[in-house]
Amino acid sequence: MKIIIVGAGEVGYHIASRLAFEDKDVVVIDKDPEAVRRVSEDLDVQVILASGSSPRVLADAGIRDAEILLAVTNSDEANLVACLSANLLSPSTKKLARIRGAGFDDFHEVFKTEAPHIDTVINPEIEVVKTIQRLMRVPGAVDVGEFAEGRVNFVGIRLEKDSPMAGVRLLDFPMVFGDARPLIAAVVRNDELIVPRGDNVLRPGDLVYFISEKKRLADTVKLFNPNANQPLKRVIIVGGGRIGKRLAEALEREFIHTKIIESNLERCNVLSQKMNKTVVLHGDGSDQKLLLEENVGDTDVVVTLTHDEETNILTSLLAKNLGAKATITKVSKFSYFPLMSAIGLEKMVSPRLSAISSILQEIRKGKILSAVAVLGEDAEVIEAVALATSDITRRPLKKLSFPKGALLVCIIRNDEIIIPTGESVVAPDDRIILFAQRQAVKKLEKLLTVKLEFF
Structure with a gap:
């Protein structure tokens, strides 16, 4: 996959870093010498010191061979012109633009059908407001993500001393909490990210990331913090x-x-x-x-x-x-x-991190519905459709060799939300939610797209 990034600011830099880490072919264009120097010295990507809105520069960068153009400069107008130029040279290239001005809000859908024909408009300010509202609705939460049209929540919350979960082995969750149990996707302890196994024990002070149905979220939060769920006034x-x-x-x-x-x-x-x-x-x-x-x-x-x-x-x-x-x-x-x-x-909230999360879901291979960066950039939560061609289907999860640092945390089949066990089987067209540390994403992409003989 070849990706051209116009803009080497914080968003462009960190997207380029993520994609280079996954061995994608990345070209970064910016007219700021200092920004270009930083990318050139830190990342294994091609850099061009020029205006990314110039058709000639885009042509020289290989826009006709690129699958995706990301226009993420600090100027809405420059991003729009870059997409227009790219569309003239390579209509088949997927174009994403970061546009923050409120004056453009009513025209996001128009851009998708008219010139400059932008496939995806990303407004990080709108996404940040949504993130703030989600955090407000879940007292004590550090991260809150929504999937499956809001029916499933991915939440990071600090485990309190008086929590009934403190000191309980994950293996014992079904016996202690029954069907109301959440699925624990990750634990942060002493700044170390742990993808837990059945013999792991939760401790007070752990930052725990879990999956829960929305209708059970309030009760689940009380398991972590019995004093939570005060109304917001x-x-x-x-x-x-x-x-x-x-x-x-x-x-x-x-x-x-x-x-x-x-x-x-x-x-x-x-x-x-x-x-x-x-x-x-x-x-x-x-x-x-x-x-x-x-x-x-x-x-x-x-x-x-x-x-x-x-x-x-x-x-x-x-x-x-x-x-x-x-x-x-x-x-x-x-x-x-x-x-x-x-x-x-x-x-915390970050417009730049919100922009990165929005961009990630557009560039992931497989039928990705959404992707949310968590723990800064250390991990992602990915919502995808299980393709019939992928190796993740038709076999019990316990027989699949998931990449180290990845975990399937939820299966959505029609209107049923399933918290998976080792016996669960993913069927073609199921919606699945996965948690993956950064180093596992590349292998996880392959697992979601085609059958892999070594799995």
């Missing part, structure tokens, strides 16, 4: 930019009492005219006095969404110290991810 948003505005509008529709704290007076005036019920406050969200005046201690969630991630981190720490029940922090720098849990901030 009050939210403070620090930062009234595009993401803050989108989130406030979404919360208004859910009748949740919402306040926005924004430091720019002109932006406050714009927000006050746009919002219906949201209270807009002019001030510094990291001001302790202001937070106390706004009763942050009685707030269910404080979401920090300013353009400065250091401010977001400090404000979240301050809000938590002042008694806020939960915080959600927007972080863009991937290098910060490992540090967040160490300082007590586990609920």
Whole structure:
């Protein structure tokens, strides 16, 4: 598979890194010498220092032989022109564009049918708002993903000391919890990611990733944290930019009492005219006095969404110290991810990571319905259709040699949701959900597409 990436920023860099790790043929184009130098020195990919929206540059990069073009620069307009140029030269190449401007929201579907004919439009800001809402609905959750049209949830949550799961072997889950048991996909302990086996024991403080039917999610969360599931009533948003505005509008529709704290007076005036019920406050969200005046201690969630991630981190720490029940922090720098849990901030969102998750599902081989990056970039949860040609079908799971670090966590057959055992058999056209560490994805792709003689 040949993939051309226009844009060597954080999203382009990390997508290129992921694809190069999986031995795909990658070309990265950017006109920023520093960005190109970084990619060239760190990754085993071809780089071109030029404008990726130029037809001549795309032709030289081999667009006619490319299966996918990813336009992920920081400019919506440049991404649109890159797709237009690619479409003129190679209509069969699949084109994906990152477009963030709210003014384009109503035209996403039009782009798929008209010039410049974009197969997939990715708006990471919309995806981030959805992620924040999912985190709000599951108290204590660090990650929440939805699959099968929302009927299945993939959740990462910290195991509390008073949890009935603490000290229980996974092998004993059916006997202890019966049909209400979740399937544990992964455990993070002391910063180490573990794909568990039956003899593993859960410990208090573990970050546990599990699969649950949506209708059982509330009861399952109580197994991890008996004090969870308090209703969401009050939210403070620090930062009234595009993401803050989108989130406030979404919360208004859910009748949740919402306040926005924004430091720019002109932006406050714009927000006050746009919002219906949201209270807009002019001030510094990291001001302790202001937070106390706004009763942050009685707030269910404080979401920090300013353009400065250091401010977001400090404000979240301050809000938590002042008694806020939960915080959600927007972080863009991937290098910060490992540090967040160490300082007590586990609920994070990243527009860049949301963009990467959206892109992954479009470039995976096999009939992939969705793919979500978890634990930064260490792993993925993949939803796929089991093809009749793949080796994953027609045999009990215990007889399949799954790649090390991969686990099938759910089978969806018609309206039935099956938490699999070793005796379970995947049938052609079943929808399946898999958890895979980064190093297992390449082999898992092969397992999902064609029969493999060595399995």
